[in-house]
Amino acid sequence: MSSPVSTYFRSHAQFAIFVNGLLLIGLGASMLVPALVDFGTNNRDAENFVICALLVGGTGSLFAAAFRQHRTGTLDRRTGYLITLTAWLSVSFFGSLPLAVSSLNISMTDALFETVSGLTTTGATVLSGLDTTAPGLLLWRSLLQWIGGIGIVVMALAMLPLLHVGGMQLFLSESSDVSGKTFPRVGQFARAIGAVYVGLTLACTAGLMVAGMGAFDAVNHAMAAIATGGFSTKDASVGFYNSVGIEVVLIVFMTAGALPLVVYASLLMRGRRAILEDGQVFGFLKVLAVAIGAATVWNISQGMEPFLALRVSAFNVTSVLTDTGFATTDFSTWGSFAIGLFFVLYFIGGCAGSTAGAIKIFRWQILFVSALRHLKTTLSPSRILVLRYQQKQIDGDTIAAVRNFFFMYLITFVVLSLAAMATGLDFLSSTSAVAQGMANAGPGLGPVVGPATNFGHVPEAAKWVVMAAMLLGRLELATVYVVLLPDFWKR
Template sequence: MLHFKAIGKIMGALLFLIGVLMLPAAAISWIYQENSNPIMISAAISLFIGMIAFFSFSKYDQLVRKREGYLIVVLSWIFMTGFGMLPFILSEEVTSITDALFETVSGLTTTGASILTDIEVMPKGLLFWRSMTQWIGGLGIIVLTVAIFPLLGIGGIELFVAESPGPTSDKVHPRISETAKRLWYIYVGLTIAASLLFWAGGMTFYDAINHGLTTMATGGFSTKNASMAYYDSAFIQYTAIFFMFLAGTNFTLIYFGLIGKFKKVIRSDEFKAYSFALLALSLIIFLPIYTQSDISAEFAFRKAAFQVVSLVTTTGFVSDDYTQYGEGVVFVCFMLLFLGGSAGSTAGGIKFVRHVTFLKNSWLEFKRIVHPRAVVSLIINGERVTGRIINNIMNFLLIYLITFVIGSMIISLLGYDLATSLGSVATCLGNVGPAIGQVGPVDNFAFFSPAAKVVLSVMMLLGRLELFTILILFTPFFWRAN
């Protein structure tokens, strides 16, 4: 039997935390002499309901097991979306419920797809909250809460497992709360570093903070209509490339690198594949850009590297319109939507470790066919990968493909052309942002119907929680009593 009182207690703590995180956005509104009431009221509602829920169940000390963990993660994203919409709705800057839903889900899932047609006229406080939604969703609010839940007398191990269902098995510290704290220290530190460098590169302090938040979250929301193309600065764009690369790297590897354990970084098959792929793909895109443009080789490479890193890490920043360089470049950029960053990073997508495992296992299958009696083991990062993990990855890839096909079919049946249907579902499921068709790098999602926006919002949530976390709730055995 599910422990619903424990779930209610944790939901209360999460809503209280969302209310607290709205306060900086209200302060920004006050600093710029805007109407801060919509954000303040939203924060007050979240704080009030959160406190009522938490203290109503505070005396219950029920165990949070794996089943409760999955349900809490899904409910937390639903509640975060519902309360995160309030500033958009109360400010009346976004008048449609489905538009507010889409923008909030896109923020929290760090997708970066937007329905806003003129970002620069939006209130600065509201834009800051928009950036905060991505920063909150970047490493996962669940990881933040497992760091502070021990102070509330709540265990968080099952929550961390549900929020991070990928195949990686690296552990930074045996205690989950300490793991979450260390990851957040790195996350906060890199966010501050990125913001300061953006500021030093010529951004205003406000813009630098916003872009620092969304870069480390691999979210891609910008305060400018032209995104990163607005800043004609090699320093700013190379800074963005560097921090997008870090944000798409497994944070445990960043931690090991910081403490001098470089062998763990070098030994990582995923990191090597991730780094090599970014360089190789950048060179592939560089060639047509350089040959078709009257620009220097450095500028052409910067354009190529920026877009490749942005798409692969699912950040979604735009520095150029890649659709102008021919169908070949468009096709490559479309395929990048299916890569994703590293497991244990803030990036979305399928993740490189799954691709590496799939390719290595497929290669070994040829050897098994030739030598059927040989014991052939799959080795990743110097360790043997169990059959259960391989099956999990194969099932994930199949379900991901099926979800993509079904989502694309639904969007096309709603009246959109094939390129737009495929591109919109691929980019939403992969939590990327720009795609192909009518949702290219210089377009947005405002033209979609309310029904299509709801479907795409579901795709974003499925992608952010890596399918299984949500889909498992629709299985009958999940709800059966133990």
């Protein structure tokens, strides 16, 4: 008699392995791109990329061939959770191989950290000497972010709503910003999102080149900006260029990456009404404007010249709120108010259906209107108030999902922060490293993990804690936690 676990494995997990195999085939093929770049520059890492491409692609082919008979398996909720989690774990491991065997001479832990940071579009790095790093390796880091970015959007708009993760059911394809009227077929929706993603990347590349950035750097920074990733080709990040034009272009496209990508496609088909109907967009832009204004006023009060204050505040606030991770200066030295402001921004994030991370604007909006209703009904207990969000009534299950998400987010943040402190990191470094990891935001705060340094010198155990934070934050917590429940594996 078979156990419940083996029964579940036969009926569901084999299909997940088949899907993982297809993803690894695509990942292996993508490794040939930096291989060609390194071949063109006579860099010895080209051979490593080719070997890794064959290994990863071959492994994926074996998985797909061995379990191809299960490709039509039932995609129920449990299978959805399993595919989502295992896909991110497998792609993270196999994607780290080119870095682990490269001329960088880094440990497997560092290679995994860099890969997880890229795929989750976090942008935290363990590498230094980027200015002289082989171009193929730099391009691979950017490709990881770009691949992760489109994967995040597909997951957020296609998988998470079906799994009812943290209130994401509001964005079911038949009812919300993925409108069934606008995109009547899943294939059409996927093509529209892909076209928007590629179009924004090309537009950002062109803008950066016009602003004075070289072609190679422009491609890398464009992929990082649209994916709200933050990997740069320079140790000093965007501050290396000291260009107002480049900063303005990146501000525009970092913001674009933090807005729902489906809105752009809807904008082409339905005009500006598509933006007016999405309450997230204006909510996010309002928060962004207020945060930039607050940082600017604070910097001026500290003696900074007004234009410089606006310039550095606009760029760095946008980078943190959109969870991108670029930096032009060490904003953790701006004083206590600025540190507090940036710490709060780690928990806000962009819009659902974007490449940005953190808690996301729509959950804050729902929590706010829910709290407001509570206050009003406290004043008038017999009063009946209907909560609405984006012209839809919010049911009790959705509100409960949002509240549970906030609770899980807070508990996860506290536990991981304590774990980071146990590795020897100080309070600010630990809490900001975990906060940025869960938000997929890039740099932490302070002299240890702040914008002026990287994660290369933190304890190895702390790197694993931050990796866990990055994956948990990107997978919206419940996607990971539910798989750990014993009930998940029962019939």
